[in-house]
Amino acid sequence: MTTSGPVLRIAYLYPDLMNLYADRGNVTCLERRCAWRGVTPKVQRLEWNDRLAGTSDLYVIGGGQDRQQQLASEGLTTRNADQILSDLGDGAAMLAVCGGYQLMAHRYRAADGSELAGLGVFDAETLHPGSDVPRCIGNVVCDWKGSRLVGFENHGGRTYLGSTSVPLAQVVRGHGNNSEDGTEGAVAGSAIGTYLHGSVLPKNPHLADHIIRSALARAAPDFNLAPLDDADEWAAHRAALRVAGLR
Numbered sequence: 001m002t003t004s005g006p007v008l009r010i011a012y013l014y015p016d017l018m019n020l021y022a023d024r025g026n027v028t029c030l031e032r033r034c035a036w037r038g039v040t041p042k043v044q045r046l047e048w049n050d051r052l053a054g055t056s057d058l059y060v061i062g063g064g065q066d067r068q069q070q071l072a073s074e075g076l077t078t079r080n081a082d083q084i085l086s087d088l089g090d091g092a093a094m095l096a097v098c099g100g101y102q103l104m105a106h107r108y109r110a111a112d113g114s115e116l117a118g119l120g121v122f123d124a125e126t127l128h129p130g131s132d133v134p135r136c137i138g139n140v141v142c143d144w145k146g147s148r149l150v151g152f153e154n155h156g157g158r159t160y161l162g163s164t165s166v167p168l169a170q171v172v173r174g175h176g177n178n179s180e181d182g183t184e185g186a187v188a189g190s191a192i193g194t195y196l197h198g199s200v201l202p203k204n205p206h207l208a209d210h211i212i213r214s215a216l217a218r219a220a221p222d223f224n225l226a227p228l229d230d231a232d233e234w235a236a237h238r239a240a241l242r243v244a245g246l247r
């Protein structure tokens with residue numbers, strides 16, 4: 001690993017609360033893919049009581065159950081909203097997965113009917129229809145920028161995009177945002193929300209590099225990200241396609 005290149009400041013939000021289905025692998029993947037190209041990742045892990053210590057180029061948050069989301073919602077909205085929203089407004093990137101994605105939209109109405117406030121990064125809201133309604137569970141394949149994304153989803157909440165929201169991808173297999181309109185995830189500036197666990201980035205290296213490039217556009221706009229040999233990553237991607245019944 002070389003350390004002569006730029007530093008990429010990554011804020012990993014609530015790793016203890018929000019880490020379902022190996023979502024922490026997204027941060028490991030980003031760290032490794034940066035280091036392999038001479039970008040030095042500096043990861044700040046935010047615990048529940050913490051306030052962010054300064055600016056970040058990339059925010060990452062994983063999924064969590066309703067109880068953990070309640071704590072995360074409080075930590076985000078009462079202690080860290082200003083820093084996150086100001087960085088995103090200044091071009092920082094974000095990857096928010098499932099429960100984390102829900103908390104980056106306007107609000108999440110949980111299974112018990114309680115309302116959790118979100119940060120409003122995405123013009124969307126999520127309604128959980130109740131624990132007697134089947135969850136959206138299974139392997140997901142979607143169309144994204146002329147290629148595919150693969151992952152695994154497990155959520156009760158249904159996310160509905162507002163009129164100013166842009167979906168991340170179109171569902172080919174699985175449920176996506178709400179199992180009704182064929183959309184999956186959302187994009188706002190350089191922020192991406194998605195229901196894809198997995199972890200999603202190791203087996204979608206094109207998405208991982210898209211996120212790194214978005215963050216580098218703020219941190220080091222002239223830096224040239226070298227290509228990697230992603231043979232193993234694409235083998236994992238193809239295996240996920242096969243598991244989902246596609247080739």
Ligand code: GLN
Binds near residue numbers: 062064065097100128
């Ligand atoms: N608790 C949320 C739901 O069920 C999110 C779950 C998750 O992050 N996998 O909709």
